[in-house]
Amino acid sequence: MSAHFVVARDGSVTQLAPCNVQTWHAGKSSWRGRSNVNSFAVGIEIANPGPLHKVASGGWSNDRDPDEEVAAGADVERVVTKEHGDAYWLGYTPEQIATVTDLCRALRDAYPTIGFIAPHWEIAPGRKVDTNPRFPLSRLRNSIFGVFAGIDRVAEGDIKDVQRRLKELGYHQVGEIDGIYGKATRGALLAFQADNHVSTTGIIDDATLKALRAAKPRAVSPARLISAEAAVADRPAVRTSVAAGRVVKASLLGSGILGSLSESGVLEKIEGASDIGRRVGAVVADWWPLVQPWWPLALIAAGGLLIWYLRAIRRAEVTAYERGEISP
Template identity: 30%
Template sequence: MSVDVLKAASFEPDFQGAEVCPSPNFGERRNGCTPDALILHYTGMETGQSAQDWLCASESEVSSHYLVHEDGRIVQMVREADRAWHAGRGTWQGRDDVNSWSIGIEIANAGHPMGLPEFPEAQIEAVLRLGRDICRRHGIPPKRVLAHSDIAPGRKVDPGERFPWKRLAEAGLGHFVATVSVSGGRVLGPEDDGPAVEALQRLLKRYGYNIDVSGVYDEKTQTVVREFQRHFRPLEVSGLADATTCIILRELLYN
């Protein structure tokens, strides 16, 4: 089938109320995979319309199942049954080929290069409606609602520390625990090694992050901790594992 035919091919939206703008950039889910995770991104482009144009252009070789515009308008570009090209290289809980087992939502936001603007109220409300509907229909649990930065730490930082993960979780979308600040205690960071570092790495790996359990606080460990904080402790994105960061990680594992 030609690109032009693919561009013209329409479909009924999986989410009621979504507009349809088909992207040619998709394929079949591999190895019999079905969606069991939801990945949230920001577009990193100046406007939602420029992002939509790019995601629907064959030369971009990228796409997403959905795009949520600044005003809350929802556009579906790839059927949920199909494999959109939204995640790129990434791993979660030891599984790669994230595109085959996930659904991707792009959220129109200029991103870190342009100061990481706040996400408008109408946009967040739309993400909530869409995300909860997707998770309900596919049986996706809160722990499987992930940031692009979770599955690709060091390569991606979206949707960023200003994304309101806590609010989403309180409204039934995603996993989050209240931050209880703890003063004092050991802070793990570069050049540390030993049992405490190994324990931290094991917990991060158990939660899902792609990290080696070496007992050495290397650059990869610092990167993973930073992206964990970007999602779960957004006021302290340092890459240093203080007591509060470790408590949050344990609470997430056991709640």
């Protein structure tokens, strides 16, 4: 086995390699676009037999170690997940969970840059299934990264509720509502705590939850309101909408000029001046009687609608900046 730590069923832990030495527990793997997780992770193996099936003795076994039988009456349950499939799984012991929690906390204290806890099934999906679905992964993550202090039940949905509430209150730096307590969520929470006179710990305790429920949306910075138009001027969506608006206006003007020239007979005079003039005159002569009664209104309506839409895009960018949702 090649990992940094192994946690036995009784909660005892064995270190197999220094944390600054690469091990090979993950194999072919990637995390958030970065491959070879072994090169930047500390590996913890937790003793567990993996997916089980019933055997003749009434106990349980797996295909990898058929002789290692789990006794009948053990804490085995059937769980079905997309990531793990449909199987029976042995639960982790309280001692294992306590040891893993303490170990992760010690590693985070020793290496503050550690920013995530990822099981093998997340970094090598389809190839690995550990930890099994009975491991309290969300609870571990929340415990290590300083979330929900003093609250017993923690689930991914609880984090999402906090993220959603922070965004409602104007703390858009919270990022995606994904149920993960990462740097973005922590930053938004610290800002909220500072604004609402709650201890800035980054911990979602009872006082923070109470403040989240009672808080009103934070005021927009006066600086953002004053400089919003200029601040978003170089954003791609704004630049595109402004350029497109100019093209539409020019097209409307050009069409109006063309119609005026046709009505005044100028095009007929151009016909005699050049081959291009004759071609333009011929085209206009063909379609002009058909569209002459209504084309100005239709063109103006279409152009006006497009200009309104382009201005709405720009206004949306300005509003998002004023609310703090985006930066220049």
